[in-house]
Amino acid sequence: MRLRGLFLWDIRFQAKYGFYFLYAVLTVIYTIIILAVPENWREKTATVLIFSDPAAMGLFFMGAIILLEKSQHTPCAFAVSPVRPAEYIISKVGSLATVSFVVAAALALAADVTNLCIVLLGTVISSTIFTLLAIIIATNIISLNQFILWVVPVEILCFVPAILHLFQITPGWLRHYPLNVCMEMLAGFTPSIAGIFLVMVLIVFLFFLSKHCVVKMWNGMGGVKL
Amino acid sequence: MKAIRLSFFQMLQYMRRDMMLFVACFAPILAGLMFRYAIPFLEIVLTDLFNLPAIISPYYALIDIFFAMLSPVMFCFVSAMVSLEEVDENTAAYLFITPLGKTGYLAARFGVPAVIAFIITTILLPVFKLTSLSFVEIISLTIGGTLQGIIISLLIVTLSSNKLEGMAVTKLSTLMIFGAVIPFFIKHNIQYVLFLLPAFWIGKAISENTPFCVLLAFALSAIWIFFLLKQYLQKI
Numbered sequence: 446m447r448l449r450g451l452f453l454w455d456i457r458f459q460a461k462y463g464f465y466f467l468y469a470v471l472t473v474i475y476t477i478i479i480l481a482v483p484e485n486w487r488e489k490t491a492t493v494l495i496f497s498d499p500a501a502m503g504l505f506f507m508g509a510i511i512l513l514e515k516s517q518h519t520p521c522a523f524a525v526s527p528v529r530p531a532e533y534i535i536s537k538v539g540s541l542a543t544v545s546f547v548v549a550a551a552l553a554l555a556a557d558v559t560n561l562c563i564v565l566l567g568t569v570i571s572s573t574i575f576t577l578l579a580i581i582i583a584t585n586i587i588s589l590n591q592f593i594l595w596v597v598p599v600e601i602l603c604f605v606p607a608i609l610h611l612f613q614i615t616p617g618w619l620r621h622y623p624l625n626v627c628m629e630m631l632a633g634f635t636p637s638i639a640g641i642f643l644v645m646v647l648i649v650f651l652f653f654l655s656k657h658c659v660v661k662m663w664n665g666m667g668g669v670k671l
Numbered sequence: 672m673k674a675i676r677l678s679f680f681q682m683l684q685y686m687r688r689d690m691m692l693f694v695a696c697f698a699p700i701l702a703g704l705m706f707r708y709a710i711p712f713l714e715i716v717l718t719d720l721f722n723l724p725a726i727i728s729p730y731y732a733l734i735d736i737f738f739a740m741l742s743p744v745m746f747c748f749v750s751a752m753v754s755l756e757e758v759d760e761n762t763a764a765y766l767f768i769t770p771l772g773k774t775g776y777l778a779a780r781f782g783v784p785a786v787i788a789f790i791i792t793t794i795l796l797p798v799f800k801l802t803s804l805s806f807v808e809i810i811s812l813t814i815g816g817t818l819q820g821i822i823i824s825l826l827i828v829t830l831s832s833n834k835l836e837g838m839a840v841t842k843l844s845t846l847m848i849f850g851a852v853i854p855f856f857i858k859h860n861i862q863y864v865l866f867l868l869p870a871f872w873i874g875k876a877i878s879e880n881t882p883f884c885v886l887l888a889f890a891l892s893a894i895w896i897f898f899l900l901k902q903y904l905q906k907i
Contacts, residue, residue: 462833462835462836462839463836463839464839467839467842467843470843471842471843474846481856481857505838505842506835506838506839508838509834509835509837509838510835512834513833513834513835516759516833588756589752589755589756589834589837589838590749590752590753593752594694614716614720
């Protein structure tokens with residue numbers, strides 16, 4: 446019940462601050478790009494677009510979301526409410542993954558991808574990883590510029606190997622790198638068991654780390670720059 | 672003038688706290704090194720891999736356009752973020768009633784960073800360019816890039832009332848830069864759908880070697896800046 450309330454609150458928050466309008470516009474622009482490129486490039490273009498934007502939207506927005514919550518003193522309320530850090534994280538991950546899912550579905554349909562289910566599952570998994578990473582960063586920063594700076598190395602580590610992997614210019618052993626597994630799924634390929642296992646291990650690790658960071662943030666409220 | 676200088680240094684101190692100042696100083700050089708050396712290297716690798724005579728090199732001029740826009744957009748974006756934080760914290764309203772005033776505030780937050788970005792780009796573009804640009808072309812691209820940076824920062828502060836909206840507007844407004852891509856890839860008249868974007872005319876000027884289009888880009892930028900400034904001043 447609490448989780449449902451948090452999830453709906455996050456959805457309302459995102460709608461209020463123009464997320465849905467923004468992604469409606471971006472979906473139209475990306476669809477035009479997909480339809481404008483030659484037919485044999487469409488699937489790869491859609492894969493790169495889905496991976497770098499709807500799936501990674503948490504990496505772009507989470508800093509602003511958490512800083513705005515701080516300036517509205519929301520974490521203070523969470524700290525004394527029955528809401529658990531795990532619920533707070535699941536709600537953030539779930540609400541952003543929902544937007545990612547819808548945008549990715551529209552782009553995948555525009556590109557006429559061969560394996561829609563795998564692509565959408567890959568989008569949700571990628572979105573979960575990116576949002577968890579963003580929560581870890583956002584809970585440890587005090588300004589938006591700082592968030593933008595800390596996200597850059599994370600983006601390099603996540604995007605460069607995955608995009609190189611999509612174009613098959615990475616060594617074989619990097620196939621099991623979790624973000625490369627996600628990219629494979631976004632490209633419509635069924636991942637290996639070992640790859641999926643490593644992705645799950647990474648998600649569990651990031652979840653517990655982000656939980657620790659959220660607890661630290663809630664406990665530290667009052668002494669930070671709001 | 673003293674108030675503008677002090678306000679600008681206050682912003683620099685704020686940026687220094689976030690390490691943003693350090694990054695803003697070195698990012699154009701790092702990006703320039705990457706553009707100048709990594710892209711031609713990547714071109715060699717890709718042409719070998721796909722057995723094609725050229726893949727990226729026909730678009731080196733486009734990469735030069737992006738490099739000319741990089742520093743201004745980055746500097747103005749950082750200033751816009753500082754300005755949004757000041758609006759969130761209600762300090763901007765207090766600054767307006769000091770000797771700095773609204774005009775001084777605008778000059779310190781957007782004018783001075785734009786001038787610095789212009790100077791830096793004028794120095795770095797001849798060093799890191801991938802095509803043989805003349806002096807006039809370099810200055811034109813730099814002015815176009817600087818005006819683009821001002822437009823993006825004004826869009827951010829005018830259309831958003833907090834950091835989160837600011838990030839959403841940033842995402843949309845930076846897409847304006849990609850107007851420069853269109854004349855390189857779409858030769859059909861449908862390209863004129865984007866005629867309102869200054870970057871589109873800069874791309875057209877370079878891709879089709881029509882210097883007149885740069886003047887159109889400047890005129891369009893002036894109109895954008897005029898209306899955005901008017902809106903921003905009404906908002907604050």
